[in-house]
Amino acid sequence: MRVPTQRIEVTLETLLESVDLAEDITLRVANAVGFDEEQGYRIGMSVREAVINAYTYGNNQDRARHIFLVIELLPAQMVIHVRDQGRGFRLEDVPDPLAEENLLKTSGRGLFLIRAFMDELDVTIPQSGGAEVIMTKRYPTSRPSSPAGASKV
Amino acid sequence: MDLKATNRDIGSATVVDISGRITLGEGSAALRGLVRQLLDLGRKQIVLNLADVQYIDSSGIGELVSSFTAVKKEGGELKLLNLTKKIHDLLLITKLFTVFDVYTDEAKAISSFTS
Numbered sequence: 283m284r285v286p287t288q289r290i291e292v293t294l295e296t297l298l299e300s301v302d303l304a305e306d307i308t309l310r311v312a313n314a315v316g317f318d319e320e321q322g323y324r325i326g327m328s329v330r331e332a333v334i335n336a337y338t339y340g341n342n343q344d345r346a347r348h349i350f351l352v353i354e355l356l357p358a359q360m361v362i363h364v365r366d367q368g369r370g371f372r373l374e375d376v377p378d379p380l381a382e383e384n385l386l387k388t389s390g391r392g393l394f395l396i397r398a399f400m401d402e403l404d405v406t407i408p409q410s411g412g413a414e415v416i417m418t419k420r421y422p423t424s425r426p427s428s429p430a431g432a433s434k435v
Numbered sequence: 436m437d438l439k440a441t442n443r444d445i446g447s448a449t450v451v452d453i454s455g456r457i458t459l460g461e462g463s464a465a466l467r468g469l470v471r472q473l474l475d476l477g478r479k480q481i482v483l484n485l486a487d488v489q490y491i492d493s494s495g496i497g498e499l500v501s502s503f504t505a506v507k508k509e510g511g512e513l514k515l516l517n518l519t520k521k522i523h524d525l526l527l528i529t530k531l532f533t534v535f536d537v538y539t540d541e542a543k544a545i546s547s548f549t550s
Binding site: 298301323327330331334338379380385386387388389391392394395398 | 458459492493494503521525530
């Protein structure tokens with residue numbers, strides 16, 4: 283197993299404010315490791331969507347539950363985990379928002395946006411329960427420094 | 436910045452100049468409220484000017500869809516005006532660009548209403 287260079291863990295309350303907070307934290311880290319504004323926006327929005335899912339569907343807005351955000355800065359990529367304390371779900375069970383019958387639905391686009399904005403997306407059901415959304419973004423090739431640059435985080 | 440909106444009536448059409456963020460929570464709720472309010476007033480030809488909307492998430496996209504269908508259900512039409520690049524790209528990848536009537540010219544948006 284590869285040991286992460288740096289790891290940031292944040293436990294969030296199941297509150298609407300946690301959505302903005304998670305996005306802000308991720309944006310700061312993304313900027314610090316060399317992602318440009320556009321890529322930072324995409325990474326931030328992906329985390330936002332994952333936390334919205336955790337807040338709304340996973341934890342069902344139950345304040346007794348928590349949302350766990352983990353950002354791993356690996357040598358070649360940033361890996362972000364968002365875990366909730368709900369029942370869990372399987373990615374293949376999520377309806378396709380581009381299907382004709384789903385186009386006018388008012389929800390169900392979050393995971394689709396994550397898939398569009400990140401390099402990899404996976405959803406697992408960890409032993410501790412809940413759903414864990416795992417998103418990966420490779421560092422830009424023109425990045426000024428290695429993850430050590432994250433010392434500014 | 437939360438969502439702010441100003442209405443301008445031009446003939447039978449209402450242009451809503453929106454600024455801020457349309458995101459989960461207040462932003463989406465505010466958009467929902469203002470569209471319902473216009474429908475209650477009988478204003479069914481609505482143009483949402485999104486030029487100053489800096490950010491929208493999936494909840495905001497959902498609210499645009501909800502507004503679109505709510506206006507249509509009342510026999511009206513809802514058009515989008517002046518999308519930022521970010522919103523334009525989001526509507527493209529979610530295939531909603533084919534659903535909404537999108538304009539870059541306010542006069543053309545207003546004259547496009549069918550009655």
